[in-house]
Amino acid sequence: MRVALFTDTFTPQVNGVAKTLQRFVNYLDHQNVEYIIFAPDGNQQSVNTEQVKGFKSVPLYLYPECRLSLPNLSTIRKQLEAFQPDLIHIATPFNIGFAGLYYGKKLSIPMVGSYHTNFDRYLQYYDLNILSKWIWKYMRWFHAPFRQTFVPSEETKRDLIQRGFQNISIWSRGVDCQLFHPDYDHTAVREMYNIDEPYILTYVGRLAPEKDLDVFLKIAESLPPSLQKQVHWLVAGDGPIACELKAAAPKNMTFTGYVEGEHLARIYATSTLMVFPSSTETFGNVVLESMAAGTPVIGAQAGGVQGIIAHNETGKLCTPGHVDEFIEAISDLLFNKKLLKEMEIRARLYAKGCSWTSIFDDLLLQYEVAIDETIMSYA
Missing domain, CATH: 3.40.50.2000 (Glycogen Phosphorylase B;)
Structure with a gap:
């Protein structure tokens, strides 16, 4: 051929x-x-x-x-x-x-x-x-x-x-499950970005309007006080609205710029959850990469993402643009360690089949x- x-x-x-x-x-x-x-x-x-x-x-x-x-x-x-x-x-x-x-x-x-x-x-x-x-x-x-x-x-x-x-x-x-896996040393990412908070919530992808990052910022700003001080947000990516996002971001949010390879894999593996509000994806490669690293994803119930995430099994699906649903999903998992651990295992198993x-x-x-x-x- x-x-x-x-x-x-x-x-x-x-x-x-x-x-x-x-x-x-x-x-x-x-x-x-x-x-x-x-x-x-x-x-x-x-x-x-x-x-x-x-x-x-x-x-x-x-x-x-x-x-x-x-x-x-x-x-x-x-x-x-x-x-x-x-x-x-x-x-x-x-x-x-x-x-x-x-x-x-x-x-x-x-x-x-x-x-x-x-x-x-x-x-x-x-x-x-x-x-x-x-x-x-x-x-x-x-x-x-x-x-x-x-x-x-x-x-x-x-x-x-x-x-x-x-x-x-x-x-x-x-997804490359030999590159993206959960068994990295988690201290490296924390030390690189000076993260002391117990939970790391991550977004990975292009920084552009169609990724619904206005919703992402509202989620970050609206977490309940009981969680706000325990969470650090990590944004991995670059794009046309990077400067705008940085100017509006809360103090507990770090922007890494574009990363790839093992560096990106370490970020996924070190994260507690990935939060992905984009409603325009035909697939969502980063969602599958996160799951391969054993990190469940809270995503928008739209486009190709909803075909990857099994709701309440490998992550959670929320109505696009509904900030309250995303916050509830984050809170549910961070306050339920047993469910979070089960999701981590199921997410990795799903990715290994891809x-x-x-x-x-x-x-x-x-x-x-x-x-x-x-x-x-x-x-």
């Missing part, structure tokens, strides 16, 4: 899509599957640069971690014709993705796509709701030629089907089906 991947976000950009695609490329290397990647330019040291065809790019306004590139169409055609892919996978609907769609049609190469981000739901946070109708019209047109459109959760699948999309399949997400290898194995099988369908259509 020879796969051509078109994406407007890739290493070294920092977001769930880029990280997932990087893991997938590592998997393809291990499986000896030939591939070529068309992506924004960057310092892509972690992949074979001969396989990555980069194009100059600028940050996307609503989502700077994605890039708007200016791909050279004639160069792409030459590279595709030389590579002769069996399948094109288009991961994003912007310029590079559009170039993949154009040549997939023109060269009669079977195509699949993936839907990772609820850009439509972001519009309300930037006062751009007027664009919603046109975005969905474009997205339906863009995905129509694909043999399959892969989404990360059942919730996203239902949403797209209701909006008129067809041929929707699940491509879930996994293997990246099995998820990518299944994706390759779906690739083969898409290729076979094309062969049959010509028979």
Whole structure:
């Protein structure tokens, strides 16, 4: 199998899509599957640069971690014709993705796509709701030629089907349970950030309006007095509203900036709970990472997050935006050590069943089906 991947976000950009695609490329290397990647330019040291065809790019306004590139169409055609892919996978609907769609049609190469981000739901946070109708019209047109459109959760699948999309399949997400685990020395994180309080409540993710971080701050400010002095808040991530959040944050809140790898794994493992109020996630990679570290998550009952958290088993789900529900959930667990310990164990066990290898194995099988369908259509 020879796969051509078109994406407007890739290493070294920092977001769930880029990280997932990087893991997938590592998997393809291990499986000896030939591939070529068309992506924004960057310092892509972690992949074979001969396989990555980069194009100059600028940050996307609503989502700077994605890039708007200016791909050279004639160069792409030459590279595709030389590579002769069996399948094109288009991961994003912007310029590079559009170039993949154009040549997939023109060269009669079977195509699949993936839907990772609820850009439509972001519009309300930037006062751009007027664009919603046109975005969905474009997205339906863009995905129509694909043999399959892969989404990360059942919730996203239902949403797209209701909006008129067809041929929707699940491509879930996994977690590295050898990196994310509970058995780290918890003193290192406490010493690094000068934390003396007994409980650490953590948020991990992009610092942007669509993550409902206004709700997060209200939760932090509104904890009952009996808990307020016992809690330290840790915010791991960066983004366009980082300065605004820091200015409004209570004294018992520390911002780490962007962290990854073992440092991030230690933060998860040292935390008592992760609090994740975002209602716009198609999946929620950080939720699964936290659970792998044995740290239950209190999240919004929306999007893909509600498909990961089992309410009152591996964490708690709260109505999006309802600060009182989040506070009640936090209080319930911090005052019930037995239940908290049971959730820690169940969260870790759930995550251990989410293997990246099995998820990518299944994706390759779906690739083969898409290729076979094309062969049959010509028979």
